[in-house]
Amino acid sequence: MIYLDYNASVPLRPCAKKAMLEAYDFEGNPSSPHFAGRKVRSLIDEARKSLVKGIHGQRLVFTSGGTEANALALSGLGEMPLVVSSVEHESVLKAHTNPCVAPVTAAGILDLVYLEKLLASFDTPGLLSLMLVNNETGVIQPLQDAVMIARKLGWKVHTDASQALGHIPLSFEELGVDMMTLSSHKCGGPTGVGALVLKEDIQLHPLIRGGGQEFGMRSGTLAAPLIVGFAAAALEVLSEREEQTNRLRELQKKVEDALPMARVYGKESPRAAHVLCLGMPGVSSELQLMSFDLKGIAISMGSACSSGKTKESHVLKGMGLSSEDVKCAIRMSMGWKTSEKDIDNFIKAWNEIFLSQQMKEAS
Amino acid sequence: MAYSAKVIDHYENPRNVGSLDAQDAAVGTGLVGAPACGDVMKLQIKVSDQGIIEDAKFKTFGCGSAIASSSLVTEWIKGKSLEEAGEIKNTTIAQHLSLPPVKIHCSMLAEDAIRAAIRDYKEKHPSA
Amino acid sequence: MVTRPIYLDYQSTTPCDPRVLKVMLPYFTEEFGNPHSRSHAYGWKAEEAVDHAREQVAAILSADPREVIFTSGATEANNLAIKGVAHFYKDQKNHIITCSTEHKCVLDSCRHLEQEGFKVTYLPVKSNGLINLEDLRKAITNQTVLVSIMAVNNEIGVIQPLAEIGKICREAGVFFHTDAAQAVGKIPLDVNAMNIDLLSLSGHKLYGPKGVGALYVRRKPRVRLQALINGGGQERGMRSGTLSTPLCVGLGEACALAQTEMRAESIRLKALSARFYKAIQDSLEEVYLNGDADQRIPGNLNISFAHVEGEGLMMGIKELALSSGSACTSASLEPSYVLRALGVEVEMAHTSLRIGFGRFTTEEDVDTAAKMIIKEVGRLRDMSPLWEMSRQGIDIKSIQWAEH
Numbered sequence: 001m002i003y004l005d006y007n008a009s010v011p012l013r014p015c016a017k018k019a020m021l022e023a024y025d026f027e028g029n030p031s032s033p034h035f036a037g038r039k040v041r042s043l044i045d046e047a048r049k050s051l052v053k054g055i056h057g058q059r060l061v062f063t064s065g066g067t068e069a070n071a072l073a074l075s076g077l078g079e080m081p082l083v084v085s086s087v088e089h090e091s092v093l094k095a096h097t098n099p100c101v102a103p104v105t106a107a108g109i110l111d112l113v114y115l116e117k118l119l120a121s122f123d124t125p126g127l128l129s130l131m132l133v134n135n136e137t138g139v140i141q142p143l144q145d146a147v148m149i150a151r152k153l154g155w156k157v158h159t160d161a162s163q164a165l166g167h168i169p170l171s172f173e174e175l176g177v178d179m180m181t182l183s184s185h186k187c188g189g190p191t192g193v194g195a196l197v198l199k200e201d202i203q204l205h206p207l208i209r210g211g212g213q214e215f216g217m218r219s220g221t222l223a224a225p226l227i228v229g230f231a232a233a234a235l236e237v238l239s240e241r242e243e244q245t246n247r248l249r250e251l252q253k254k255v256e257d258a259l260p261m262a263r264v265y266g267k268e269s270p271r272a273a274h275v276l277c278l279g280m281p282g283v284s285s286e287l288q289l290m291s292f293d294l295k296g297i298a299i300s301m302g303s304a305c306s307s308g309k310t311k312e313s314h315v316l317k318g319m320g321l322s323s324e325d326v327k328c329a330i331r332m333s334m335g336w337k338t339s340e341k342d343i344d345n346f347i348k349a350w351n352e353i354f355l356s357q358q359m360k361e362a363s
Numbered sequence: 364m365a366y367s368a369k370v371i372d373h374y375e376n377p378r379n380v381g382s383l384d385a386q387d388a389a390v391g392t393g394l395v396g397a398p399a400c401g402d403v404m405k406l407q408i409k410v411s412d413q414g415i416i417e418d419a420k421f422k423t424f425g426c427g428s429a430i431a432s433s434s435l436v437t438e439w440i441k442g443k444s445l446e447e448a449g450e451i452k453n454t455t456i457a458q459h460l461s462l463p464p465v466k467i468h469c470s471m472l473a474e475d476a477i478r479a480a481i482r483d484y485k486e487k488h489p490s491a
Numbered sequence: 492m493v494t495r496p497i498y499l500d501y502q503s504t505t506p507c508d509p510r511v512l513k514v515m516l517p518y519f520t521e522e523f524g525n526p527h528s529r530s531h532a533y534g535w536k537a538e539e540a541v542d543h544a545r546e547q548v549a550a551i552l553s554a555d556p557r558e559v560i561f562t563s564g565a566t567e568a569n570n571l572a573i574k575g576v577a578h579f580y581k582d583q584k585n586h587i588i589t590c591s592t593e594h595k596c597v598l599d600s601c602r603h604l605e606q607e608g609f610k611v612t613y614l615p616v617k618s619n620g621l622i623n624l625e626d627l628r629k630a631i632t633n634q635t636v637l638v639s640i641m642a643v644n645n646e647i648g649v650i651q652p653l654a655e656i657g658k659i660c661r662e663a664g665v666f667f668h669t670d671a672a673q674a675v676g677k678i679p680l681d682v683n684a685m686n687i688d689l690l691s692l693s694g695h696k697l698y699g700p701k702g703v704g705a706l707y708v709r710r711k712p713r714v715r716l717q718a719l720i721n722g723g724g725q726e727r728g729m730r731s732g733t734l735s736t737p738l739c740v741g742l743g744e745a746c747a748l749a750q751t752e753m754r755a756e757s758i759r760l761k762a763l764s765a766r767f768y769k770a771i772q773d774s775l776e777e778v779y780l781n782g783d784a785d786q787r788i789p790g791n792l793n794i795s796f797a798h799v800e801g802e803g804l805m806m807g808i809k810e811l812a813l814s815s816g817s818a819c820t821s822a823s824l825e826p827s828y829v830l831r832a833l834g835v836e837v838e839m840a841h842t843s844l845r846i847g848f849g850r851f852t853t854e855e856d857v858d859t860a861a862k863m864i865i866k867e868v869g870r871l872r873d874m875s876p877l878w879e880m881s882r883q884g885i886d887i888k889s890i891q892w893a894e895h
Contacts, residue, residue: 064564064702093722191734192735210597298533
């Protein structure tokens with residue numbers, strides 16, 4: 001089997017596994033003052049510190065994952081206007097009952113001139129949520145510019161950086177955002193944990209109340225093994241980022257060069273190296289997925305979160321693609337285990353599927 | 364909560380635990396704190412005719428910091444005059460034991476205990 | 492004296508059982524698929540594993556697997572149940588009944604709802620820690636939407652009369668939620684026989700992993716709730732977010748193990764608790780058990796050692812990991828609100844320890860722990876002015892204390 005669905009979930013990195021196994025040796029609730037609790041607490045503190053340092057953050061609240069972090073970020077400031085881009089992850093689009101959705105250009109990018117007018121049209125400043133790297137196309141949003149505009153108008157900014165960690169340079173400080181979502185299993189850490197990075201002066205209303213853990217912003221016993229696994233994976237992807245990006249960039253280019261008939265969505269824009277959104281003219285994505293699966297290659301149609309509902313990608317539709325084109329797009333995403341041979345096999349399979357469909361149509 | 368080495372030492376090897384005869388004219392007794400607050404200190408001093416604290420004993424109901432604070436002050440006040448003993452400040456106690464902010468009240472209680480014992484002694488000797 | 496640390500804090504958290512860990516691990520590494528990926532075998536395998544785990548969780552509650560929602564833990568499950576039901580039905584009803592000894596996350600959720608305009612009744616408990624069913628009956632009005640009463644208290648281990656509460660609620664047409672984090676795997680639970688409509692449970696309280704829990708949500712008669720976390724619409728729209736396959740698998744396995752072993756383990760733990768308590772009582776005067784002596788889970792003892800302050804005592808028995816209150820609050824200096832609700836005097840509440848025995852506690856651990864506690868209580872009583880007074884027959888309450 002060849003796994004090319006890294007954006008759905010990344011296989012656990014060995015360093016994360018090692019850290020987790022060590023942590024599973026310790027019993028104790030990190031909120032308990034006795035030796036067992038303190039030991040677990042120190043593991044968590046260490047992980048938090050190194051993670052904050054690694055992404056140049058300030059404060060960090062651990063959550064159960066990216067979805068919860070997004071939900072907390074978007075509800076925690078209380079009632080205020082909320083603007084999100086049309087290509088956000090569903091957990092951002094649906095976090096609020098009535099967000100104002102800002103369209104993107106055909107290149108998948110938020111139009112900054114439009115953004116300024118949109119934000120200025122509100123009576124009171126609110127919160128802008130703009131993802132850093134899109135999970136379906138890899139397109140990188142001009143976040144720093146958007147932050148400057150938002151700041152000027154007194155708006156706060158949240159970014160979902162789940163797909164950015166390890167794939168593009170990531171500094172909370174440089175981005176200038178107020179809140180940033182990270183997801184562990186999107187960078188090779190365990191599932192079931194994520195984080196919301198916050199500026200020191202941000203205090204959020206909790207979504208989950210109770211013992212008052214995580215600066216009162218997120219109650220619930222912290223899971224030390226998950227947290228140390230997350231931190232170990234995150235630190236490794238940060239340290240390997242440049243080398244890994246160069247490697248995946250070449251593989252990405254190889255696919256694009258080898259498949260001139262494929263439509264590459266988001267190609268005109270700055271893009272992360274690990275993902276390709278490909279349209280196969282005339283061949284439905286369902287048929288492609290099945291054919292790839294038969295050839296032992298795991299890819300996906302887009303976001304994995306729709307719980308089995310096969311519906312059209314809102315990301316591609318948001319970029320102005322016709323329904324026809326949206327229906328023929330698939331996503332392949334790569335990561336730390338992906339080899340050049342995997343990519344060669346993918347290219348071969350793509351060509352075979354495309355050709356056999358052409359022949360069927362011709363006959 | 365991490366305790367300092369000095370707190371642990373006084374907790375494990377408390378100095379001058381015990382009681383003096385409260386009826387004795389040479390003895391001053393201070394009882395401060397409250398059970399409901401989780402700390403009670405009893406500090407007793409035996410004062411010589413020259414006004415020097417010859418002996419000091421304590422009993423404390425409370426956390427390790429409370430026990431250490433009272434143990435420490437019994438050591439400090441022995442050999443001191445009433446006036447000198449009365450000048451011991453809670454900050455000095457807290458500093459010496461490296462008490463964390465949530466435990467500062469233990470050192471305040473120890474200071475109160477010294478003063479209460481001195482007051483009791485003075486009440487027995489209105490002329491002194 | 493043995494110096495190996497002894498873990499006696501099983502109500503705070505339980506270590507992950509090695510058998511559970513072994514079943515989980517492959518899903519962290521080889522079987523890493525996203526269970527929501529429908530397009531390839533990695534996803535299908537993960538989904539199968541999650542489904543199996545869901546069946547295991549359902550089985551220990553005698554529930555239908557479709558009624559189990561995975562969450563990040565009991566805290567989230569409690570928040571979701573209480574706020575979710577309240578918000579969904581807010582146009583029809585606005586009253587919630589709970590009890591004063593609930594876990595912080597239940598009380599805090601309720602307090603938050605009060606700020607939003609809901610009415611909340613906090614039932615008192617009797618001196619044994621159990622609610623009075625008559626109080627409950629009287630508190631229910633036609634505006635009551637939910638009754639939330641915990642199955643087993645986390646500090647004193649007492650078991651509330653679930654079946655009776657369920658019956659009252661069902662007859663009154665009110666939903667019954669129970670926080671069963673401390674109960675699952677320790678006492679038999681049957682959501683149908685007990686008329687439970689919502690039930691929260693936690694992985695790390697039953698030898699499963701931390702970071703996962705579940706909420707049982709009845710389908711017939713159907714309970715609806717408003718989600719806390721929206722997005723991909725996982726878990727029947729009640730809880731979005733990628734499910735962690737290994738954590739779900741771990742929770743499922745933990746439930747399966749607990750279900751198989753509960754009967755034998757209960758007998759063993761009961762014997763250990765009795766052995767410990769007898770050793771203490773044989774050597775020490777003026778020790779008091781908090782909470783009902785019979786209606787409690789076998790692995791929990793909550794004991795007040797008169798005239799010895801709990802935190803000071805903990806320092807003297809630092810080779811024992813146990814707690815002098817709920818783990819969430821023991822960093823503060825306030826005495827336990829649960830003990831206070833039972834009518835335990837503040838000064839007595841200050842002298843209490845929670846001792847939790849569990850799956851990995853041995854008889855030797857119990858003997859060592861009892862010896863250490865007896866020795867230290869003796870030492871501290873010799874040092875305690877209150878003990879001295881009580882020996883002299885002085886009534887401590889008669890003294891004018893200067894409260895600070």
